[in-house]
Structure formats: structure tokens, C-alpha cells
Amino acid sequence: MKIGILALQGAFQEHKNILDSLNIDNCLVKTKEQLKDIDGIILPGGESTAMGKLLRDFDILEPLKEKIKNGFPVFGTCSGMILLAEKLSNSEVVHLGVMGIEVKRNAYGRQLGSFETLGDFKGIDKKVKMVFIRAPYVENIKEGVEILSVVNGNITAVREKNMLAVSFHPELTDDTSVHKYFLDIVKNFKK
Ligand code: GLN
Numbered sequence: 001m002k003i004g005i006l007a008l009q010g011a012f013q014e015h016k017n018i019l020d021s022l023n024i025d026n027c028l029v030k031t032k033e034q035l036k037d038i039d040g041i042i043l044p045g046g047e048s049t050a051m052g053k054l055l056r057d058f059d060i061l062e063p064l065k066e067k068i069k070n071g072f073p074v075f076g077t078c079s080g081m082i083l084l085a086e087k088l089s090n091s092e093v094v095h096l097g098v099m100g101i102e103v104k105r106n107a108y109g110r111q112l113g114s115f116e117t118l119g120d121f122k123g124i125d126k127k128v129k130m131v132f133i134r135a136p137y138v139e140n141i142k143e144g145v146e147i148l149s150v151v152n153g154n155i156t157a158v159r160e161k162n163m164l165a166v167s168f169h170p171e172l173t174d175d176t177s178v179h180k181y182f183l184d185i186v187k188n189f190k191k
Contacts (some may be wrong), residue, residue, distance in 0.1 A: 004038035010046020043080030059107035100142030130168035
């Protein structure tokens with residue numbers, strides 16, 4: 001199993017460090033050709049407008065979208081969640097638009113822009129460390145989307161088949177449980 005990490009912008013190195021610590025073969029993805037060699041991809045946090053533009057400029061957006069629609073496992077964190085969403089409640093732009101969620105960008109406003117907490121996550125039997133940085137959250141879900149985590153009444157993690165999206169940054173903690181959850185999705189997809 002080899003996991004790609006989209007490395008156009010944002011916190012990709014931190015995801016790499018986590019996968020390295022778990023001894024999972026991985027590579028940084030900067031071209032569409034590299035999509036062929038991997039079994040799943042992580043879309044990191046960063047700035048979704050910049051990341052969306054780079055995805056288009058490098059012609060990765062369409063091939064990646066097609067792969068995800070055909071069941072390719074994807075894990076979006078923070079900006080990555082925004083890229084996956086079919087609708088953004090406070091922006092006209094849609095990027096990959098593959099996941100049946102409506103997401104609000106910078107949903108916590110300025111005052112609570114960044115915070116850290118321990119939260120429940122369905123399928124992980126311990127509290128998960130969650131770091132939020134100018135984070136989005138999910139405002140609406142379509143049928144078929146499973147809610148995995150709710151923090152302060154807001155949906156912060158969701159899964160729809162091969163797609164996992166969280167509004168926090170698991171890669172900025174020493175807690176590898178959400179990455180392991182994603183790796184299980186990839187293993188089952190390969191069967
Ligand atoms: N606010 C950023 C955006 O809209 C996301 C922040 C993050 O990834 N930490 O893309």
C-alpha cells in the first residue's frame with residue numbers, strides 16, 4: 001500500500017511525518033502522473049482557494065475527481081474537506097465537489113479562529129486530539145454521508161464510502177488514530 005499526499009500547498013510534510021512514523025510507504029504528489037502509483041491520497045490543510053487554483057493550473061483537478069468518483073480513497077483535512085465538498089455555504093466556488101456535504105469556511109470566526117480539544121470519533125474508541133485552525137465545519141449532509149464527530153454541536157468529521165473528511169488537523173498532533181482509520185479504508189478498498 002502506498003499513500004500519496006497532495007503537496008501543492010499547505011501542511012503536507014506533517015502528514016508525511018505521520019505516515020513515516022507508521023512505516024507506511026508514501027510520496028508527495030505534485031503531478032497528475034503520480035496519481036497512478038498510489039492507493040489513496042491525503043488532501044492537507046492550508047488555503048483552499050490557493051490549493052484549488054494549483055489543482056487546476058497543474059491539470060490534477062479533473063483526473064483526481066474521476067478517480068475519487070470511481071472509489072479511490074481520499075482523506076481531506078481542513079482545506080482538504082473544503083476541496084471535497086459539493087457545496088460551500090459562504091462561497092460560490094466548488095473544487096472537487098465529490099462529497100455530499102455543505103461546508104462553511106472559516107466557520108468559527110476570528111475570535112475562536114484556532115483551538116485544541118479532545119473529541120469523540122465514531123469508530124475510534126478513545127478521545128481524539130483535534131487541532132482547529134481557521135477551520136470549516138459541515139452544515140448539511142446528504143443521504144449516505146455518515147457523521148463521525150461532532151464538536152460543540154458542529155459536525156467536524158464525515159465519511160461517505162471512500163471519502164473521509166475532517167475539519168481539524170490530526171497531522172499536527174502525536175495522535176495517529178484518524179490516519180489509521182483512513183488506512184483501514186484504503187486496505188478494504190484494495191481487497
Ligand atoms: N481557512 C482555510 C481555507 O479556507 C482552511 C484552514 C486550514 O486548512 N487550516 O481554506
